[in-house]
Amino acid sequence: MSWRGLGTLTRAELRRTRGALSAAGLGVLLGTASLTFFLGLGLGVRATLLEQVFPIDRVELVPAQSEVGLLALLGGRSAPPGVDEQTAEELRRLPAVEALYPKLMLRFPSMARGGKEVLGQELGTHEMLADGVDPELVEPPLRARFTDPWSAEGKPCVTDAECADRDYCERPSGAATGRCSRPVPALVSRYLVELFDHGVAPAHGLPAVAGELLSHAEVIPFTMTLGNSLLGRAPQGSERRVKLQVIGVSPRAIDLGVTVPLAVARRWNTEYAGAAAAARSSSVVVQLRRGGDASRVLEAAAARGLQPKDTRARDVSVLTAGIMALLSLVSGVILLVAGLNIAHTLRSLVAERRQELALYRALGASAALVRRWVLALALTVGASAGAAGVALAWLLSLLVDWRAAVDLPAFPFKPASFFAFPPWLLALGVGFGVLSALLGAARPAWRASRVDPAAVLGRQDG
Amino acid sequence: MTPPLVVARGLTRRYGEGAAQRSALEGLELELREGEAVLLFGPSGSGKSTLLALLGLLDRQYEGTLEVLGCSPRDATDEQLALLRNDSIGFVFQAFHLLGHLGALDNVCLPAVFSARLTPELARRRGLELLERLGLGGREGALPHELSGGQRQRVAVARALLLSPRLLLCDEPTGNLDSASGARLAELLAELHRDQATTLVIATHDERLAALATRRLLLVDGRLLQDAAA
Numbered sequence: 184m185s186w187r188g189l190g191t192l193t194r195a196e197l198r199r200t201r202g203a204l205s206a207a208g209l210g211v212l213l214g215t216a217s218l219t220f221f222l223g224l225g226l227g228v229r230a231t232l233l234e235q236v237f238p239i240d241r242v243e244l245v246p247a248q249s250e251v252g253l254l255a256l257l258g259g260r261s262a263p264p265g266v267d268e269q270t271a272e273e274l275r276r277l278p279a280v281e282a283l284y285p286k287l288m289l290r291f292p293s294m295a296r297g298g299k300e301v302l303g304q305e306l307g308t309h310e311m312l313a314d315g316v317d318p319e320l321v322e323p324p325l326r327a328r329f330t331d332p333w334s335a336e337g338k339p340c341v342t343d344a345e346c347a348d349r350d351y352c353e354r355p356s357g358a359a360t361g362r363c364s365r366p367v368p369a370l371v372s373r374y375l376v377e378l379f380d381h382g383v384a385p386a387h388g389l390p391a392v393a394g395e396l397l398s399h400a401e402v403i404p405f406t407m408t409l410g411n412s413l414l415g416r417a418p419q420g421s422e423r424r425v426k427l428q429v430i431g432v433s434p435r436a437i438d439l440g441v442t443v444p445l446a447v448a449r450r451w452n453t454e455y456a457g458a459a460a461a462a463r464s465s466s467v468v469v470q471l472r473r474g475g476d477a478s479r480v481l482e483a484a485a486a487r488g489l490q491p492k493d494t495r496a497r498d499v500s501v502l503t504a505g506i507m508a509l510l511s512l513v514s515g516v517i518l519l520v521a522g523l524n525i526a527h528t529l530r531s532l533v534a535e536r537r538q539e540l541a542l543y544r545a546l547g548a549s550a551a552l553v554r555r556w557v558l559a560l561a562l563t564v565g566a567s568a569g570a571a572g573v574a575l576a577w578l579l580s581l582l583v584d585w586r587a588a589v590d591l592p593a594f595p596f597k598p599a600s601f602f603a604f605p606p607w608l609l610a611l612g613v614g615f616g617v618l619s620a621l622l623g624a625a626r627p628a629w630r631a632s633r634v635d636p637a638a639v640l641g642r643q644d645g
Numbered sequence: 646m647t648p649p650l651v652v653a654r655g656l657t658r659r660y661g662e663g664a665a666q667r668s669a670l671e672g673l674e675l676e677l678r679e680g681e682a683v684l685l686f687g688p689s690g691s692g693k694s695t696l697l698a699l700l701g702l703l704d705r706q707y708e709g710t711l712e713v714l715g716c717s718p719r720d721a722t723d724e725q726l727a728l729l730r731n732d733s734i735g736f737v738f739q740a741f742h743l744l745g746h747l748g749a750l751d752n753v754c755l756p757a758v759f760s761a762r763l764t765p766e767l768a769r770r771r772g773l774e775l776l777e778r779l780g781l782g783g784r785e786g787a788l789p790h791e792l793s794g795g796q797r798q799r800v801a802v803a804r805a806l807l808l809s810p811r812l813l814l815c816d817e818p819t820g821n822l823d824s825a826s827g828a829r830l831a832e833l834l835a836e837l838h839r840d841q842a843t844t845l846v847i848a849t850h851d852e853r854l855a856a857l858a859t860r861r862l863l864l865v866d867g868r869l870l871q872d873a874a875a
């Protein structure tokens with residue numbers, strides 16, 4: 184088998200028949216371009232949704248049939264629903280579980296005000312939601328700054344005025360004196376930041392700088408009033424004010440509200456809602472082992488009355504996967520037509536070249552060489568049209584991203600690019616181009632290898 | 646004595662199926678030795694081309710036994726047969742079968758495409774030599790349609806000789822030529838046989854080729870009626 188011969192013949196034929204072969208490749212180009220474009224768009228949008236809007240690398244489990252919301256904060260009589268330490272420990276021992284972190288809602292009313300320093304105007308809410316999470320759950324480098332600032336060595340105090348400039352006097356209800364404390368670090372969600380910058384800030388004529396500030400490791404100080412809100416007072420403890428500062432954006436933060444270190448939430452819950460409210464966590468975040476079987480964990484959780492808090496991520500994946508499948512199907516049809524087109528072109532090529540193929544056979548080409556020759560033509564057409572299609576898809580994506588940046592208004596989670604082109608997608612695009620061309624070429628190649636040199640060359644006409 | 650180049654025993658080739666089946670060759674007994682120049686005579690349809698296709702390893706659908714250059718076509722792989730055709734067998738056809746889009750030299754060098762034996766440069770050099778020797782010096786760039794019938798057939802002969810075959814098979818090589826070109830080609834083949842000791846098998850109606858023959862075979866209705874030294 185002469186590979187050099189195959190190369191020589193293929194190059195010669197490509198030069199000779201480039202018109203017809205390019206025309207045949209055009210379909211493959213369009214097919215791979217649309218396949219790559221739509222899959223790239225789907226992946227890009229999905230990545231934005233899953234990484235920014237609904238992260239799913241971990242599963243948060245909450246007690247089934249319970250809405251941990253405002254009413255639960257006010258109820259206070261029955262023990263709030265929660266995950267006790269034993270259940271948490273059982274889940275932690277499941278093989279698929281890498282780590283498990285408790286989360287604790289603040290189970291008493293609170294309010295918040297702040298923002299004057301950075302926004303030039305005070306903003307506040309009469310109803311504040313907050314929870315506490317294990318600092319281990321927070322990604323570095325934020326993790327280092329996300330610690331409970333309270334220390335028994337702090338300077339004794341009664342009012343904030345006795346403490347250093349930004350610090351405050353952490354004096355629990357009923358205590359005669361407190362200790363000066365650094366502001367409690369707080370995390371906010373990307374969702375809240377986007378909502379503020381693209382919703383609240385424009386509506387109030389405020390600078391939309393929250394995302395900007397936090398991305399530069401600035402802090403946003405605010406004060407929280409514990410034990411009282413528009414909807415009522417805490418069953419125990421006395422109303423007091425504490426200082427916090429938002430130190431960053433984290434996917435671990437509560438959507439609407441702030442997230443503080445778990446120890447702080449425990450302390451304040453004990454103070455305003457009783458020891459029982461602090462003992463059980465309101466939910467647990469399960470970090471799955473790489474390749475771990477999530478369904479096992481969900482089963483075990485269900486058996487203990489727990490369910491995933493957020494099914495939006497799954498819904499989003501299912502939805503985007505569905506849309507991508509649909510558009511891929513359309514592209515598949517284009518590629519199918521492209522394959523048929525290639526089949527047609529190669530069939531007439533082989534028919535035209537019967538005498539030539541017979542001559543090649545007589546001069547020393549095996550049937551396999553002739554077959555490979557037709558396949559090599561298809562491979563070249565498919566690969567180059569596929570690569571061109573992928574390149575076209577990429578150029579189109581640049582165009583779309585550019586138009587989107589220029590023409591579309593800023594909206595929450597507007598990504599810099601709507602596309603994602605992982606290497607495997609580019610390979611897939613080219614691969615499908617090659618595949619459709621090769622499938623189209625299969626029959627013509629078989630026919631070409633069946634040309635009977637004795638019958639063709641014996642004819643008297645040249 | 647060297648072993649024969651070709652041995653055929655009871656060689657039979659049938660075409661068609663069932664009732665429509667008929668033999669193009671029937672029970673052929675034949676041995677060809679190195680250096681022979683065999684003329685294959687016979688009326689139209691007598692099986693000359695059929696025999697040449699079998700000797701040229703282009704056809705494996707026979708009965709009886711056949712050995713060409715030590716190879717039994719029926720038992721060899723397609724790959725082996727292709728290699729042997731490329732390496733050791735040359736073909737000259739009545740219809741020339743040059744590739745119209747290639748110049749004379751490129752046509753001559755075509756067998757080298759399938760050969761690992763000659764680099765493209767060596768093939769070109771040898772091709773030019775052959776064209777020169779066959780009286781086509783300076784015409785290496787000419788396309789087939791720019792050449793006369795006789796010139797085209799000489800290009801085809803040069804192509805058949807490129808890889809120095811041990812067996813040169815010609816099917817009516819003068820059939821499409823005017824008498825002057827035919828005579829010239831007959832001379833050329835005679836010269837080849839004399840100088841290179843190439844083994845020739847030529848199917849023809851052309852008595853002018855008789856001069857070069859060392860042996861004459863007469864086929865009638867697929868049977869070998871006469872096998873005589875010339």
Ligand SMILES: Nc1ncnc2c1ncn2[C@@H]1O[C@H](COP(=O)(O)OP(=O)(O)OP(=O)(O)O)[C@@H](O)[C@H]1O
Nearest residue numbers: 638660661669687688689690691692693694695696
């Ligand atoms: N592919 C084929 N299918 C069916 N019959 C065939 C085929 N090839 C040859 N034949 C038949 O076999 C017989 C021998 O044909 P062949 O071509 O060998 O004759 P020939 O001696 O070369 O004739 P000519 O002098 O006209 O070239 C003829 O009857 C022909 O019709």
Ligand SMILES: [Mg+2]
Nearest residue numbers: 693694695816
């Ligand atoms: Mg014939």
